[in-house]
Amino acid sequence: MSTRLFVQTLIQNLYPNLNVRVWQPPNKYSEINIYLGDSEEFLNKDTISSIKKLLPCHLEYNFKIYHQLNQDKVPPEPKLPPLVERLAMSDGGNKEAIKLKIEKGLPDLVPFVLHVAVPENIIGIETKNKFTDEELVKLQIYAQELAPLGTWIKVFCKK
16 A cells, blocks of 8 residues: 555656645545646646556545645645655555554654554554654654555554
8 A cells, every 4th residue: 555655756756847746634534635737737637547547546536736735725745754754655554564664663652552443544553652742743744654545643642
């Protein structure tokens, strides 16, 4: 299963002259927005068809013009630590692969327990370590980048 960053990079490599952003809206686990190009001409059937062939087929994709990022209130691209970025570019979306990526890329969370809600595609990462709210948000952003598209991550501290 591919991560957001992997899919975005794949599309950028296919269309190097276009702006590309892949975004998974919160609480819409199977819906992925792909912002592409700077005008309607880039959202033609041929382009969309070519891109769809590269994407996981179990998700719903909305293709939008790149400038709609602001309108949709998509946050800026996260600045990832190099190791998290490398791990996000590797394949593997089962529970064990995700656990290994998190152990490697986010060692501050170790030890942790993964809670998987299968029909909702939500993975909870429960850590015994204490973090500030700001640190938890940052760790959740990084962990989300390690998860396959269509999966939502929630990082929380055991009370």
